[in-house]
Amino acid sequence: MTAGAIQPAVRATLEDVARAAGVSLATVDRVVNRREGVRAKTIARVEAAVAKLGYRADVAAARLARGQTFRFAFVLPTGSNSFMTNLTEQVQRTADWLTGQRGFIDLLHVDVFDPDVLAGALEDLSPAYHGVAVVALDHPRVRDAIDQLAARGVAVVTLVSDAPSSRRLHYVGIDNPAAGRTAATLTGRFLAGGEGKVAVIAGSLSLRDHTERQFGFHQILSSEYPNLTALPVIEGRDDSERTRELTAALLKRHADLRGIYCCGAGNRGIAEALEASGRARDVVWITHELTQHTRRFLVRGTLDAIINQDPGHEARSAARVLLAHCMEEPISPDQERIRIDIFLRDNLP
Amino acid sequence: MTAGAIQPAVRATLEDVARAAGVSLATVDRVVNRREGVRAKTIARVEAAVAKLGYRADVAAARLARGQTFRFAFVLPTGSNSFMTNLTEQVQRTADWLTGQRGFIDLLHVDVFDPDVLAGALEDLSPAYHGVAVVALDHPRVRDAIDQLAARGVAVVTLVSDAPSSRRLHYVGIDNPAAGRTAATLTGRFLAGGEGKVAVIAGSLSLRDHTERQFGFHQILSSEYPNLTALPVIEGRDDSERTRELTAALLKRHADLRGIYCCGAGNRGIAEALEASGRARDVVWITHELTQHTRRFLVRGTLDAIINQDPGHEARSAARVLLAHCMEEPISPDQERIRIDIFLRDNLP
DNA sequence: CAGAATTTGTGTTGCGTACCTCAAAAATTG
DNA sequence: CAATTTTTGAGGTACGCAACACAAATTCTG
Structure with missing residues (x-):
């Protein structure tokens, strides 16, 4: 328990290992x-010495000596919804950090909603890149472009x-069906046994994450909360004005609308x-x-809960995964898993 | 949008800056x-060159040249509740990582529930440590021990x-009153308008985090959910058997018990x-x-929600804060803020 | 056992920065 | 303008490792 004699804060170097193993550097x-x-015999001797001294390569020195640098491209959507703006900002902060780690990030903005444009951008990518992080689209052309990059x-x-079916190394993001299920559970429990209709508003049903979310949502709602009826999914195209009109119509048509899930x-x-409508509280x-x-909507009480993915975690995780892959280092999966955050008014960060 | 001409992946070095500024290394x-x-004039010239070339010190080279190493002590509770076991494990993983960053962690276990023992352990700490992370106790003797360390x-x-009132550099942990409020909101909303009693079980009211949580809980429960009545706080001393007895008694005595918050x-x-009791679902x-x-309890449906703090984040954050302080680097507060996680069955990691 | 092949040792260089010394140049002062 | 102080330059060493060349020692082969 007590402090006692602490070991000197010195790490074993390669020289120490050489001396201990009785071989040369x-x-x-x-x-x-x-x-x-x-x-093989010598290998064993050296490895024993490594183990005995607890030798770990000094990553700083190793990187310096190797002199390798890595270039990554981050391909993000053009357009300006708050989440993507936020993500862009976090990628920039990650780029700053990476600069100190001999890594470089180029930020490219393309219209990711158009498979051809996105695939084209990926195909045009300079072969100088060691890694690419892309907000993808589950489409044959895009998959193909990803596979080509991987092949290169x-x-x-x-x-x-x-x-999912491309040859990407890793997916950095949340489990969208689970996020949808989470939303359904919250909706169902907040409405605790009440009856009525629940609306689901997606941006577009051609976006895989949106469909996955609404799939998860419906799955739980129908199995666990039979007293609630889900209305047909509405596509708001991620556009505020259009979504406002659709929501207003919804509220007008269904007096018994009890819930809205926007994925x-x-x-x-x-x-x-x-x-x-004056029904924000109900x-x-x-x-x-x-x-x-x-x-703001959450604090005000109009919104009841936010399902969140942290763009900062995502940007950093993508960079770490790419870097680790380039340096042939292992990654620890559970540190790279992106959490599905739930925010209520009380636990907002 | 396109890849075009990308910059060479070479960073400006100190020599480049010297050349650009027309001064010596x-x-x-x-x-x-x-x-x-x-x-002042020369400083300005150099800084202009730094800015122009976007020079950032190569952290690897800098650390290597400095050759500094840092020793940190992590003082954790003895005893074996799952959370602390988990935290210990994460501190060990953090220690592994830190080794690559020229930092060393010694793990000490003491009975943190006894202020004298904890304060004594802090006082006995070798002066060789550059930093200490401690699961603290809000007690005059402990505060004093912390202040002495800070003074040294x-x-x-x-x-x-x-x-809180000690001279600690930073607190790595969640906002406990907010966590209590979060629990209250979840309880209140899950019970949506129903009436009845709610029990609050704490480990000990002499633990600041427990009292803060129950304070936050009561605050929201009484102001937002007047239909729910909080029973007097029960102290389970973080002991399963004792807590089982108390809970059983509670369930027996109050037929209208609708909620339990265990902080x-x-x-x-x-x-x-x-x-x-057969009332797990109600x-x-x-x-x-x-x-x-x-x-397990959450998956099984006995437990309705978990308020969580991530011990991995906490361990890494503590290490980062200590390291940054030793190297006189700034920390970014919102990266170090520990989130209050809410886990339902659906968003378990 | 000679010759070839394999394994090991010695030695060097360079990565980018920190930190040091000593001398040279420039600015300031009397 | 000389003497003094301040500022700058030149140069070196060290950090721990990677990468390489080449020589020496060891083992294997016919």
Whole structure:
């Protein structure tokens, strides 16, 4: 328990290992870097010394000596919804950090909603990139472009939105069906046994993440909360004005509308319609992504809960995964798993 | 939008800056490391060159050259509740990571519930430590021990449990009143308008985090959910068996018990009592910390929600804060803020 | 056992920065 | 303008490792 004698804060170096194993520095180097031409017996001796001294390569020195640098491209959507603006900002902060780690990020903005444009951008990418992070689209052309990059030896991670059957290295984002299920459970429980209708508003049903969310939502709603009836999914195209009109119509048509789940953007429209109707307090509204707007609606009580994915975590995780892959280092999956955050008024960060 | 001509992946070095500024390497070194004896005019020239070239020190090279190493002590509770076991494990993983960053962590276990023992341990700490992370206790002797460390120039961060009026550098942990409010909102909303009693079980009211949580809980419950009556707080001493007995008695005495909020440990006891009573589905039970046990209770439906703080984030954040302080680097507050996680069955990681 | 092949040792260089010394240049002062 | 102080330059060493060349020692082969 007590402090007692603490070990000196000095790490074993390659030289120490060489001395302990009774071999030369070059041999240790051959062993730790897995080069050819060392007898099995010697390898064992060196590895024993490594284990005994607890040798760990000094990453700073190693990187310096290697002099490698890595270039990554981050391909994000053009357009300006708050979440993507936020993500862009976080990617920039991550780029700053990476600069200190001998990594470089180029930020490209393309219209990711158009498969051809997105695929084209990926195909045009300079072969100088060691890795690419892309907000993907689950579409044959995009998958193909990703596979081509992978075939060229470029590490690809999908960000926020996945292309599951492609040869991407990793997906950095939340489990969207689970997010939908979470929204359904919150809706169902907040309405605790009451009856009525629940509306689901998506940006577009051609976006995989939106469909996955609404799938998860319906799954739980129908199995666990039979007293609630889901209305047919409405497509708001992530546009506030259009979403406002649709929501207003919905409220007018269904006097027994008890809940709204929005699995895309366009939240400002929903808030306006809800507040104008005077039913903001009676309708349970749950949406995705913490932004300056959704935060305000939540604090005000119009919005009941936010399902969130943290763009900062996502940007950093994508960079870490790419970097680790390039340096042939392992990644720890549960540190890279993106959480589905739930925010109520009380636990807003 | 297109890839076009990308910059070479080479960073500007100190030499580049020297050349661009038309001064020698030594002068650049004096400027960037804020040493004495450089004219204001020259400083400006160098800084202009730094800005123009976007020079950022190579952290790897800098660390290597400095050759500094840092020693930190992490003082955690003895005893074996799941959360603390988990935290210990995460501190060990953080220690692994830190080793690569020239930092060393010694793990000390003491009985943090005894202020004298904890204060004694802090006082006995070797002066060789550059920083200390401690699961603190808000008690005069402990505060004093922390202040003494701070006076000696040792950076102290409190971990999970704070000692607010001490001279600690930083608190790494959640906002406990907010966590209590979150629990109250969940309880209130899950019971949506129903009437009845709600029990609050704490480990001990002498633990600041527990009292803060129950304070937040009561605050929201009384103001927002007047239909729910909070019973007097019960102290389970974080002991499963004792908590089981208390819960069983509670369930027996109050037929209209609708909710249980446990702001400490001892959850296995609550689960047993609830399941034995056959009222697991009717009573909304909310507790803290995701562990193997609480996860099981949540999946099974006995438990309704978990308020969580991520021990991995906490351990890494504490290490980052200590390291940044030692290297006189700034920290970014919102990256170090520990989130209050809400886990339902659907969004379990 | 000679010759070839394999394994190991010695030695060097360079990565980008920190930190140091000493001398040279420039600015300031009397 | 000389003497003094301040500022700048030149140069070196060290950090721990990677990467390489080449020589020496060891083992294997015919």
